[in-house]
Amino acid sequence: MVASPEDMTQLTQAPDRGGPAQPLLEVRGLVKHFPIRGGLFGRQVAVVRAVDGVDLTIRKGETLGIVGESGCGKSTTARLLMRLLDPDAGEMVFDGESVGGNDQAGGIALRDYRRQVQMVFQDSYASLNPRLTIEETIAFAPKVHGVSPTEARERSHDLLAAVGLAPAQFARRYPHELSGGQRQRINIARALALQPRLVILDEPVSALDKSVEAQVLNLLMDLKEKFGLTYAFISHDLNVVQYISDRVLVMYLGKVAETGPVEEIYDRPAHPYTRALLASRPSMDPSKRRTEPPLTGDPPNPVNPPSGCRFRTRCPMAEAVCAEREPPSAHLTAGHEAACHAVMPGSGHGAAPRIAA
């Protein structure tokens, strides 16, 4: 591809197409199953239902927090959103355009999609090329997308400054010469190098010490404002998600358990799993120690998830109906949905509200 002279010198954020009401990313019925092969001929013996029918919406300019325990499919969801994995089913619409389209069907091509969506991973060292200097790492993607080498280098210096690392001091260093917090700043700078609109942050602060975690969270807030970004923030840390998110999505075993505005989820959790998750946070006050754990046991294996509601095996409110039918999403208040029979009118659960006559 021959880039035009304008492209050589400029790489700007793609313009808004659908207007403010159009969600930046809308995902319906996302499914990803991983086959487990075994036996003599490598036949498929089982399937991991990592993501099993996830709907989500990321609005323009917001931060969507995705929380859940290990095995709930949050990282697989992140990789699907980035299209590092191809979904088995489901459709993704980015700012009104179907993702993975071609000339005949219309929509946005993966190459253009990936320029507008970037990702930051948890392991700051594994996600950097150890043989490239910091400035080469950051300038790599812009060069691939047709920016001249000089321009790309200047740009990498600007980004280094934007993430709080002095370019003169850091540009020529290699990843092993940096601390964990500094490396995570590099990963963030690299993600921003293509002027993306959506940044997927997969546990970006989980491996960092608390004092460094706070620095990186502050930086993420600043960059969001400065560059007009939208975040999908994946974490198992409920306190961090509460701090950074506008809306929260709670996942359990490949399904969405509850989604809603951050205040609703934290102040009025409707799903018993969300309540248990919130109650599991250690209290900072030694005089308010809990005596009973909110849940017993570990999350079940996603290879053979329980029938009906997947949470029922650990749920204190489980009834017969929970094993029979999978709960649909119940709309509670504006934007607040929970997939639980106990809040779904007329579901047959003892605690369910009555259907208004």
Added chain:
Amino acid sequence: MSAALKMDPAAPLVRARDLSVRFVNRDTTVHAVNGVDLDLAQGEVLCLLGESGSGKSVTLRALMKLLPKQAKVGGSIEVAGRDVQAMSERQLADFRGGDVAMIFQEPMTALDPVFTIGRQIAEAVQRHEGASRSAADARALELLELVQIPSAKRRLAAYPHELSGGLRQRAMIAVALACKPKLLLADEPTTALDATVQIQVLLLLRELQEKLGMGVIFVTHDLGVAGEIADRVAVMYAGRVVEEGPVGPFMAGPLHPYPQGLLGATVHGGMRGKRLTTIPGAPPSLEKLPEACSFAPRCPIAEPACQQGVPEARPMGPGRMARCIRAVAP
């Protein structure tokens, strides 16, 4: 039990004085621990709190003489009235697992993958108590029930990889408790666990500690975990304890600027929309022995006097200590 009876009940279970650990190789020396004094009463839970590189895990390993040969350990360590430094390999083999046991962050590497859980527990009982195979197996079942592993009888025959993360962690605790140790050393045992499982394991450890009357030294970087389990907290920075005190007053208001900063930087509810306070900079390299307050370069209230020598440990009210010349008693 016999050793415990011989001990004066008021005598400390752990007494370390001026403990230092240096890692020496041809090119560099790392001063990991630089003069730590630790006291632990019997049946007390002490949390060693600190960030990576603060020397908390090294301190813990020194208490059991688990450090590699290139580590130069100085100072004195007494556990249950015995001098750990002077012990021979043979004495250490009795001491480890008998008087003192340790649990780790990653049970998959701490447990042996080729033996069943039951066998690993029974082995410890046979080795230390000289019990018969059948008595040891019976004890293994009791222990699995003690750590609340469901269908314990079936799980005795399970291999570590067949258990979930939470159950594996419980199995490791069962191995550690096999010979009723007087002191349990816990190195971030809940860090790798999910939120709903972490709280279960914390509550289990607290319950077992009370039931068995063990002393526990619990290493963590998580203030919330310390708030949930500790009686007393010691905060480490650059190989020194910078503040120590009972958990309640400490959580309500730390005295040293480092834990103050740490508490401010820890995200908890009700901070939404506010900017997080951070500690600027990064911990110092420990290749040179710090000659002044190690925290001074990052400290918001540092003054020239902070550069003159390492701050003394100053008593700060009942049971509290801070190594800061500017700290004021509450």
